[in-house]
Amino acid sequence: MQRMPGSAIVHAAVFTAGALLGGGIAVAVTSKKNQQHPVLPTRAVPVPTTSGLQQEQQVSVQPRFVGTDVIPAPALRYGNPGPIADFIQRQAYVAAYDRRLRHPAWTAEHLTLASLGKSRVTPPEENSGGDRSNSAFKEDDSLPVVFRSKLSDYFRSGYDRGHMVPAADAKMSQEAMNETFYMSNIAPQVGDGFNRHYWAYLEDWCRRLTGTFQDVYVFTVPLYLPKKDVDGKWRVTHEVIGNPPNVSVPTHFAKVVLASKPSSPLTPDQLEVSTGAFVLPNSVIADDAPLTSFVVPVDAVERAAGLTLFSDQIKLGSKHICQTTKCEVIVRRFDDARKNVKRITGPKS
Amino acid sequence: MQRMPGSAIVHAAVFTAGALLGGGIAVAVTSKKNQQHPVLPTRAVPVPTTSGLQQEQQVSVQPRFVGTDVIPAPALRYGNPGPIADFIQRQAYVAAYDRRLRHPAWTAEHLTLASLGKSRVTPPEENSGGDRSNSAFKEDDSLPVVFRSKLSDYFRSGYDRGHMVPAADAKMSQEAMNETFYMSNIAPQVGDGFNRHYWAYLEDWCRRLTGTFQDVYVFTVPLYLPKKDVDGKWRVTHEVIGNPPNVSVPTHFAKVVLASKPSSPLTPDQLEVSTGAFVLPNSVIADDAPLTSFVVPVDAVERAAGLTLFSDQIKLGSKHICQTTKCEVIVRRFDDARKNVKRITGPKS
Numbered sequence: 268m269q270r271m272p273g274s275a276i277v278h279a280a281v282f283t284a285g286a287l288l289g290g291g292i293a294v295a296v297t298s299k300k301n302q303q304h305p306v307l308p309t310r311a312v313p314v315p316t317t318s319g320l321q322q323e324q325q326v327s328v329q330p331r332f333v334g335t336d337v338i339p340a341p342a343l344r345y346g347n348p349g350p351i352a353d354f355i356q357r358q359a360y361v362a363a364y365d366r367r368l369r370h371p372a373w374t375a376e377h378l379t380l381a382s383l384g385k386s387r388v389t390p391p392e393e394n395s396g397g398d399r400s401n402s403a404f405k406e407d408d409s410l411p412v413v414f415r416s417k418l419s420d421y422f423r424s425g426y427d428r429g430h431m432v433p434a435a436d437a438k439m440s441q442e443a444m445n446e447t448f449y450m451s452n453i454a455p456q457v458g459d460g461f462n463r464h465y466w467a468y469l470e471d472w473c474r475r476l477t478g479t480f481q482d483v484y485v486f487t488v489p490l491y492l493p494k495k496d497v498d499g500k501w502r503v504t505h506e507v508i509g510n511p512p513n514v515s516v517p518t519h520f521a522k523v524v525l526a527s528k529p530s531s532p533l534t535p536d537q538l539e540v541s542t543g544a545f546v547l548p549n550s551v552i553a554d555d556a557p558l559t560s561f562v563v564p565v566d567a568v569e570r571a572a573g574l575t576l577f578s579d580q581i582k583l584g585s586k587h588i589c590q591t592t593k594c595e596v597i598v599r600r601f602d603d604a605r606k607n608v609k610r611i612t613g614p615k616s
Numbered sequence: 617m618q619r620m621p622g623s624a625i626v627h628a629a630v631f632t633a634g635a636l637l638g639g640g641i642a643v644a645v646t647s648k649k650n651q652q653h654p655v656l657p658t659r660a661v662p663v664p665t666t667s668g669l670q671q672e673q674q675v676s677v678q679p680r681f682v683g684t685d686v687i688p689a690p691a692l693r694y695g696n697p698g699p700i701a702d703f704i705q706r707q708a709y710v711a712a713y714d715r716r717l718r719h720p721a722w723t724a725e726h727l728t729l730a731s732l733g734k735s736r737v738t739p740p741e742e743n744s745g746g747d748r749s750n751s752a753f754k755e756d757d758s759l760p761v762v763f764r765s766k767l768s769d770y771f772r773s774g775y776d777r778g779h780m781v782p783a784a785d786a787k788m789s790q791e792a793m794n795e796t797f798y799m800s801n802i803a804p805q806v807g808d809g810f811n812r813h814y815w816a817y818l819e820d821w822c823r824r825l826t827g828t829f830q831d832v833y834v835f836t837v838p839l840y841l842p843k844k845d846v847d848g849k850w851r852v853t854h855e856v857i858g859n860p861p862n863v864s865v866p867t868h869f870a871k872v873v874l875a876s877k878p879s880s881p882l883t884p885d886q887l888e889v890s891t892g893a894f895v896l897p898n899s900v901i902a903d904d905a906p907l908t909s910f911v912v913p914v915d916a917v918e919r920a921a922g923l924t925l926f927s928d929q930i931k932l933g934s935k936h937i938c939q940t941t942k943c944e945v946i947v948r949r950f951d952d953a954r955k956n957v958k959r960i961t962g963p964k965s
Contacts, residue, residue, distance in 0.1 A: 331793040340710045342833060348712065348923035362691045367922030369751035410812070414921055484691060488845065491716075493856040498768075503863035503882040507842040513919065536671040570762055570862065573715030574697040 305518040323457030353410060357446040357472055359437035364407075368515040370454035370489055371576060374431040378483040383474055384438045397444025400432045407451035416450045420509030426464065426516060431487040433470045454489050455508055455516040460551030468596035469545060472558065478525035479592050480541070488572045489517035490546065519544045521568045523576050524588060542577060543588030544568045558594045562587075640702035677778035702759060706795040708786035713756075715763040717864040719838055722923060723780040727832040732823055733787045746793025748783045756800035760941045765799045769858030775865060776812070778805030780836040782819045803838050804857055804865040809900030817945035818871055820895060820909065828941050829875035829890070837921045839895065870917045872925050873937055891926060892937030893917045909945045911936075 305461040352363040352372050359382070367374035384396045406415050421428050431452050437443040446452075456462035478485045506516040523544040530539040544562040546568065569576055575587075588594065700722050701712040708731070733745045755764050761962040770777050780801050786792040795801070805811035842850035855865040872893040879888040894910040895917060903927045918925055926934075937943065 314842055328762075340705060340724070342710050342726040344726065344831075344833065348722045348724070348835065348921075348925055356689060361691050365922065367920075369922075373697045375697070376688070377691040377693065402735070411924070413915075414922055416923075484693065486697065488697075493861050502853055503856060503864070504851055507850045507852060512842050566762075571716075572697075573717075573763055575760070582829045 275278045283468075289476045327574070353451075354407070355407075355451060358443035359439065359447065360432040360452070362431070362452060364410065364451045366410075368489070368517075369416040369420070369509075369513055369578065370515065370517070371431045371452060371487070372489070373572070374452065376432055376436055376485045376487075378436060378474060378477050378485060380477045380483070382439055383477055385477070391513070395464040396438040397441045397446060400447045401441055402434060402448045403449045404428055404453070405452060407449040408583050412450060416453065416514045417509070418450065420514045421453075421455065424453035424455060424508035426495065426508060427458035427461075428467070429520075431460045431489070432523065433467075433474075433586070435470065436474065436485075454520070455506075455514060455549075456520070459549055460553075461547075461549060464554065464598075464600070465552035465596070466520065466547065467481060468554075468598060469558065470548065472596050473524060473597065474530075475597075476524065476526050476588075476592065480528045482527050486521075486523040486576055488521040488523065488568055488574065490519040490521055490568070490571050491515075492518050492546075492571060517549055519548050521563075521572070523565055523568055525577065525581070525585070526588060526592075540581065540585040541588040542585040542593040543594070554598045558596050559589055562589060562594070629937060657881065665825070676932070685732040687797075691794070696789055697880060702800075704756075704758070705858045706798075707792035708788065708795065709801070711780070711801060713759065715759075717838070717866075718763065718765040718862055719864065719866070720780045720801060721838070722835070722921065723785060723836045725781055725785055725834045725836075727823060727826050727834060728830070729826045731788055732826055734784070734826070745787040745895065746790040748793060751779070751783060751794045751797045753777055753797045753799060756798040759800060762766050764862045766858070767799065768949045769863045770802075771805065772824065773804060773857035775804035775857060776807035776810075777802045778815070778837070778869075782816075782823075785823065785834075803869070804898075805869070806853075806899050810896075810898060811845065813903065813947075813949070814901035816867065817903075817947060818896065818907065820948065821943075821945050822871060822873060824946075825873065825875050825937075825941065829877045830887075831876050833874040835872040835925055837872065837917060837923065838872040839868040839870055839917070839920050840873075841865075841867050841895075841920060866898055866922075868895050868897050870912075870921070872914055874926065874930070874934070875937060875940075888940070889930065889934040890892055890940040891930065892932040892939040904948045905949065908938055911943070913936065 273560050350367050355364055360374050362377045363372040364370075365372040398456055404418060405419055406556050409417075428450070430477045431454060432447050432448055434444050434447045437447045456466065473483065473485050491505055493503045496502050503518065505518055508516060521544060523542070525540060525542045527538045527540045529535040530537045542565055542568065544563050544565045545558065546563045547561050565576060568574070619778055626768050685689055689770055704711045704713055709723050709725045712721040713719075714721040753767055758762075777799070779796055780803060781796050783793050783796045786796045805815065818948045822832065822834050840852045842852045844920055845851050852867065854867055857863050859863060870893060872891070874889060876887045876889045878884045879886040893912050893914045893916065894907065895912045896910050914925060917923070
């Protein structure tokens with residue numbers, strides 16, 4: 268808790284834009300100064316729209332409080348705070364973007380052999396799928412500029428631009444893969460030892476589930492978890508990157524999976540459902556850490572994130588995924604491999 | 617950033633529910649253990665509903681992602697994470713409740729002389745308005761139990777149950793005032809020197825605006841602002857109260873006001889609009905701190921909170937409230953006065 272000495276306040280000038288507030292609020296100050304033009308809107312001024320959201324091709328962004336369109340709320344006559352989270356639907360995933368934290372609140376995917384371009388029925392045509400070397404990170408222009416996370420926010424931050432929905436989960440087309448490179452699908456992740464290693468192994472494990480299960484659903488959830496301090500109090504501490512600082516760095520990331528398959532060849536309509544949740548700290552994790560050491564109850568992720576991922580029926584009625592398949596990552600130095608490929612093969616045609 | 621020694625991971629048991637995760641996730645773990653009953657839902661299992669929200673009398677709670685009802689999202693077949701924020705509409709205010717932080721993301725009010733029971737036209741009947749001694753804090757049963765903030769979360773936390781919409785702004789009826797005591801309208805505030813003093817002076821100032829302006833709109837916004845650490849990085853640190861810890865303690869609180877009145881008696885339809893934003897640290901503030909020292913641009917609050925409070929048109933086209941009225945609090949020891957009244961007059965009839 269911050270204490271502000273009274274004397275400091277007493278000497279403060281007017282309109283200091285938060286110089287006293289520990290610098291915190293200053294990070295959010297725009298170049299626009301307080302505008303004080305004496306314009307006189309009349310009663311006839313239309314109620315301002317909630318946001319500057321633009322409908323993009325194949326991008327549907329829904330404001331959070333659709334209900335406010337229906338219910339008259341006199342208190343919102345001049346302003347409706349509107350969505351913190353934007354609902355984003357893309358080819359390979361859906362997601363909610365948190366405008367305050369400036370990364371996804373959650374992402375959701377449906378993985379199958381087919382979606383991964385591994386269908387036994389229709390083998391993918393040559394070069395039909397996405398190739399990440401053709402994709403580039405880009406700002407999500409479906410979001411208002413002030414709430415976007417930007418490439419520059421991550422520059423020299425010490426953090427990787429971590430995909431919440433991995434590029435490799437969107438190989439069905441180049442466009443689908445490109446969409447995973449929107450900054451609205453990105454959160455700051457420790458690079459070496461996490462994003463490029465253990466987290467990537469976990470993503471790979473999720474994809475490999477499609478070899479065992481017919482349908483695989485994956486939620487990815489950034490988390491902010493408290494730690495107990497020496498004074499016995501629980502506190503969350505997290506970095507905020509960017510200039511001005513505006514993108515929050517999660518303390519942990521969760522993957523929550525639901526995988527289903529026919530309970531037997533004789534009962535293709537009877538599905539056996541398996542669920543499991545894994546919470547990893549956003550920090551270096553040893554390659555030899557067992558995946559099972561990160562298992563937590565699905566409830567735990569739901570409570571920490573404020574989300575309802577599965578119904579009680581599903582939570583109570585499913586097997587644990589580590590009972591129905593092996594919860595074990597394969598250690599692969601993906602990034603090194605990629606680098607080598609590039610170094611050896613030279614520029615792509 | 618937390619580092620996790622690899623050795624600790626290697627020795628970890630299966631299903632430890634996050635013992636390795638710095639204790640953080642453990643706070644969210646329910647008494648329910650990982651359920652592993654081999655039940656076999658079929659394809660015919662209905663898609664789980666987003667939440668257990670109940671419609672209450674005069675309480676309208678809208679799920680955030682209404683859009684997901686409209687747009688088919690295969691990835692959400694078995695689970696839709698649903699609202700973090702619930703839209704709540706009550707007699708004296710509207711609000712968004714943040715399920716992760718377990719306090720409002722924002723509240724909005726429309727204050728007038730009439731709404732405060734001070735109308736010159738129709739003087740309030742004796743005892744018609746609300747009296748806070750008849751109100752009691754209560755859990756908001758329109759929210760799912762796991763996402764509610766509870767009375768017990770604040771017990772012995774060291775923090776007051778701070779009203780976002782003040783009880784005194786809802787004097788139009790006892791019921792309206794009672795609604796401000798829902799825990800969904802409450803956030804943890806430093807009591808002595810803040811909630812009971814300077815914050816209360818600011819609330820009083822907002823009410824007094826109705827003496828000068830015809831219409832007064834007030835947004836109250838809990839904030840989490842980063843501070844620059846000695847290592848040059850910006851970090852947010854905030855306490856989390858409750859057992860298990862689940863209610864976040866904001867570092868700051870903002871009041872953003874829009875006040876309007878006829879620009880002259882000759883042009884009652886031409887409104888002069890004034891706006892202003894004040895950000896206060898959630899800590900002891902000296903009584904003699906000038907209110908103007910807490911002024912920040914409205915933009916600053918919007919960026920920090922991820923909210924759009926006013927359109928650019930309003931932000932650019934309004935005067936600053938400290939130009940159109942005196943930004944000065946009146947120091948009143950509200951709590952002491954109340955205590956004295958109770959002590960002197962004895963129990964109410």
